[in-house]
Amino acid sequence: MTRKVDLAILGAGSAGVTALFTLLRAGKSVVLINSGPEGTTCARVGCMPSKALIEVASLYHAKTRQAAFGIAGTEALSVDGPKVMARVRDIRDKLVNGFITRTHKHLDETQFIDGFATLTGPNSVEVNGETIEAGAIIIATGSSPVLPAPFRALGDALWTTDTFFEQADLPKSVAIVGLGVIGCEIGQALGRLGVEVHGFDAAPVIAGIKDPVVAEAAAEALGQDMSLTLGATVEPTREADGTVTIKAGEKTMRVERVLASIGRRPNVAGLGLESLGVELDDKGMPAYDPETLQIGDLPVYMTGDVNADRPLLHEAKDEGKIAALNIIAGARKSFRRRVPLAVAFTSPQIATVGAAFDTLDPEQIAVGTAKAQDNGRSKVKAETAGLIRVYADKTSLKLLGATLAIGDGEHMAHWLALAIEQGLTVDACLESPFYHPVLEETLQDALMSCLSNSGQKLPHPPGLTPA
Incomplete structure (x- = not known):
């Protein structure tokens, strides 16, 4: 089977769906192809469920200073871990379902394909046995957690941000490995909910802060809710009882679970980028124009987290729109990006x-x-x-x-x-x-x-x- 369309979009996240709406408004024939669960990284496993967890953690943590305001009796408060996690998932699911519903409202059954697409050239993809010939292709396949081999060996003692929010209860202790934004947010929230939290990062600062004065102040503040070990490489080992021993520099400790938030890598494995006929780097990535998102002179664009440049929701939406507008115009045009x-x-x-x-x-x-x-x-x-x-x-x-x-x-x-x-x-x-x-x-x-x-x-x- 072969089908011809103006555009094929790979990935139904923020970048892909923003491009979709822009192209549909321009009257273009579009097919949206998505592999795996729908919904943005932000709504499903990132910024939104983490904010739901932070909200309850902030409410509970307020008890630690309410006595100074003349409020008594807060020592009787307790955390119901299963209810906390159930509420986080409930909020997450409503947000994800809302996004999916809005997306499909604008599509008919022929415009959405649930399947893994493989590029067979700069103007064609194969999915579910069907060949899609497209005037242009937008790659918006997102990213997945980075998991070095020692962490993969931890089995069910290992969590990532893709799996953490599915847990039925809070752990008694956890090591957060990787103190970027999401690691800091989840680590502090868990610490404030009474979990014993140990945070680790190979960098000397948390959250990637470049200003040393602010970095020191931020680390001091977050250090009140979890222990911090910076500038050290982590060596995890699964023990017979299912717990994990963590070695980091001169420190050794045992925790119930490990949350790996080391980073995310572009979802390009098996995508068929080699069929484009352009040079790929050692990570299998092609060079692209960061101002237009176009790969060379090909009618192929890399948008959102998959290009590993600006992994933020508002940036992904902008990139989806930039790629779509360039396709509609039929010419290479740069757009001024927003202030970081x-x-x-x-x-x-x-x-x-x-x-x-x-x-x-x-x-x-x-x-x-x-x-x-x-x-x-x-x-x-x-x-x-x-x-x-x-x-x-x-x-x-x-x-x-x-x-x-x-x-x-x-x-x-x-x-x-x-x-x-x-x-x-x-x-x-x-x-x-x-x-x-x-x-x-x-x-x-x-x-x-x-x-x-x-x-x-x-x-x-x-x-x-x-x-």
Whole structure:
């Protein structure tokens, strides 16, 4: 059997479905091919179920400081592990089903294929014994957890983020190996729910933080909820009783379960990329244009997590749309990408906005710092851990980037992303209103600090513009 369509999309996640809707609106004939469970990585195994776990952990953890507010009796609170995990799955399933329902609402039975597609050339794929000839192909097959051989040998004592949320109960103890965003989020949440948590990472920092000042503050805060071992390689061994012995540097410990959050690799195995006739690197990946997502001059595009560039939902959606718009236009066209923005929903929240600290010339930038402990609202809330660091060009005062580890940092990070997107200077940012008492006054203090450290003298007080 052979079928001809304008477009074949491989993968029904954020990138693939965004491309699908864009192409359907343009009147293109499209087939969406998906292998395995539908639903985005975010909704099924990533950011959404982890937030459901974090929410209950935050509620339970609040008991540790309620006595200071005059609230008694919280010592009677307890965690029902099975109910916690059941609620997380219930929320997850509703979100996933909502996404799937919205997707299929726009498709008929001929436009969706449940099966594994293999490329047979730049204009054709085979799936379930059928050949699809397409004017263009969008690869949006996502990613899967990285599992080195020593971890695969752990059997059912090993969890990944793809399997953790399926567990019926919380463990008594767990080793979190890999302290990126999801490792930090799940590790801290479990620690706050009473699980003995040991976190490990080969890097010297958590959550990939590039600013050393913020990295130190974040590690100190998360170290209150789990033990941290950084800059050490982990050697796991399954014991006869089913537990796991962990060796990391000079440390040795035994845990009930191991959660591997070492990273994710593109789902390209068996995809047939070699049929495209382009060179593949040592990981089996072709080179592609990061601005157009196109592989060479072929009518094939790599979008979303599968290209391993910006593994975030909003970036995947943008990439799906960029690829679709290029296909519709029939010409190579670059689109300006959004200001980089990433958030870890830990406590305090960790966020990076704009240019990363390690990419900036220290001689050319002014850095402003402000701490939560100096903020009145933070004192009222009794949540004084964390700080903000903002970076600006010394000469122009243009805001370049920021790193945060502070309560409700997600909102300040969006404010900063908007300011950087609009090309604002530090003094222009200070002309915005800052209400009192709010956590955003810490951001105001950081901007004032940045202005002071720039050595620039303004013709009028910052924050005031002559009428």
